[in-house]
Amino acid sequence: MDFEFTPEEEMFRETVREFAQKEIRPYVREMDETGKFREGLIKKMADLGLLGITIPEKYGGPGGNFTLACIAAEELARADLSIAIPVFFLVEASWAWVFARHGTEEAKQEILPKVCKGEYFFGIATTEPAGGSDIVGNTRTTIKPKGDKYVVNGEKVYISGVNESMTVMKGRYFTTAYMNKAAKPKYKGITAFICPVEKGIPGLTPTLFEDWGRMAISTGGFALDNVEIPKHWIIGDPTRGFIYSMEGFSAARVIIGATCIGSALGGLEIGKEYIKQRKSFGKELARYEGITFPLADWYSRLEGDRLVVQKAAWLLDQVNAGNTKYNHLDAALWCAMAKLRGPIDAFAILNEVADWHGAFAYTKECPLDLGIRGVRSYSIGAEGGMNIMRLIIARELLGKQYVPYDRQ
Ligand SMILES: Cc1cc2nc3c(=O)[nH]c(=O)nc-3n(C[C@H](O)[C@H](O)[C@H](O)COP(=O)(O)OP(=O)(O)OC[C@H]3O[C@@H](n4cnc5c(N)ncnc54)[C@H](O)[C@@H]3O)c2cc1C
Known part of the structure; x- marks a missing residue:
């Protein structure tokens, strides 16, 4: 080791x-x-x-x-x-x-x-108005062959980077839709393809949400009305779109863990400096156990989270390098753990550090609100809700026969 x-x-x-x-x-x-x-x-x-x-x-x-x-x-x-x-x-x-x-x-x-x-911005578009957690059962978007092209109909929502794709860059999105609704099992009916998101695509109507965190990157969506996709933009085997999505989610989830840890570390560093100079009752806040014990607890927790992220990243690297001792499900388990821990702990840490700053934390001179609003996006659901991480972890611990959803 x-x-x-x-x-x-x-x-x-x-x-x-x-x-x-x-x-x-x-x-x-x-x-x-x-x-x-x-x-x-x-x-x-x-x-x-x-x-x-x-x-x-x-x-x-x-x-x-x-x-x-x-x-x-x-x-x-x-x-x-x-x-x-x-x-x-x-x-x-x-x-x-x-x-x-x-x-x-x-x-x-x-x-x-x-x-x-x-x-180009390269994004991900799986979530739809009817739901994001169960992208197999709830995908209403369809993709059908038409001559030497494909046509897509449906709508994707809560998608990161839509405004940037329509303005300063062009978007190319990993997108999923049903090619074959009759497929058994159902997930084999899902196809992944590249969807263009930019000005002037016939049939593509962008939408934007007014969200409240990570403001420099937009959250939007797009409706697709007979949008044409060239044949070579279909990704891989058309019956494996769901599998490719799971590979992408694992990859995203480990980096999300690292991201949330980074934000929490940044917040903790700001907090450590603040409590060393801010005095109350004649002494620095850093002398009071009411402040330092949470610091110790959360720092210990965060270092544990970091190790989970590092192992998850290492596992993904092993699988990608062709080490057959591990497979993508081993990586999925650890990536789900990284995504389960990072956002929840980072939110709690940044919230705790805000307490140390008193009223100053509630002003925009203090940067902690940025982190609190930002990391919350990942415990609310971006790239999969917390309960979905728990479902994956439990599935890997107990076996597929115990998943609570219909596997057909
Ligand atoms: C800021 C932000 C950016 C995003 N960016 C993107 C993007 O770029 N591309 C994209 O495709 N999507 C994006 N999303 C959407 C995200 O992937 C979805 O929010 C997520 O998949 C959850 O889907 P949902 O919001 O429809 O919640 P739902 O699926 O409606 O779930 C609601 C709640 O129920 C829980 N739940 C669902 N099923 C179960 C179950 N079986 N057992 C227990 N609990 C359950 C969920 O965990 C969640 O807490 C983004 C979301 C946010 C907040």
Whole structure:
């Protein structure tokens, strides 16, 4: 067992930390208020190899693994407690990676280099108005062949990055729909494909939600009315869209764990400095057990969360590198644990640290509200609700025969 990062990984952490503290941290409140990324930031992230970090070099990416992706996510979130920038980073790192694994060569050559340059945003669109947790049973969107193309009808909601895709970049989304409603088992009827989200796509109508966290990245949706998709934008085997989605969710979930941990670490660092200088009853707050015991408890908890994330990332890297001792279900279990722990603990930690700041925490001079609002998105449900993580963990512990849903 080796608990050390390699010198290369440490160096990478230093580089991302320096970048994030200089280029992101001073501007986080401004980005939260304007609801936009700072001008030029995406280009700088691209230059540093942070866009599509897991995309192979062959397609213009840095070819990084999930250990590196988690290091970067943690550092980005330590600087951007609101986690808007890490969300942008992690959605691409996970979903463009699935596409790079299974997409057609032609589509990958067309799309991935532009993702790495920041010209395209690569997103995920599975959730629909009828529900997100049970994407198999509730997918109403359909995809059908028409001549040498496919046509898609339906609606996707609560989708990250829609406004950016319609304005400063173009969106390419990993999207799912039913190709064959009669398939048995049902999940084999689901097909994954690339959906374009940009101005001027006939039949595509974007929507935007007014949300209350991670404001610099939008949450929206799009209705699809006979939107045409070229044949080569179908991802992999049309009967395996559900499986590819599960691969992407595992990848996203581990990086979400790292992101939430980064935001909580950033908050704890701010809190530690504050309690050392703020006095009450003639002494620094850092002398009172009512303050330091929660600090000790939460720090211990957070370091445990970090180990779960590191093991989950390591497992994903093992599976991807072809180590047959592990399979994608081993990775899914650990990635679900990372997603279950990170957002819940980060929210509790940032809330606790806010208490230490008294009234100051309730002003916008203090950055803690950014983190509290941001990490809550992931315990509410983005990339899968907490109970869905519990279902996955229980399934892996007890066996598929005990899942509470219909497996047909
Ligand atoms: C900020 C934000 C960004 C998002 N970005 C994206 C995106 O980019 N792309 C995308 O596709 N989706 C996105 N989502 C949607 C997200 O994936 C869904 O919110 C999630 O899958 C849950 O679906 P739902 O909201 O429809 O909740 P529902 O499926 O209606 O579930 C409601 C609640 O019931 C619980 N629940 C459901 N089934 C069970 C069960 N069997 N047992 C116990 N509890 C259960 C859930 O955990 C949840 O707490 C985003 C969400 C948010 C908040």
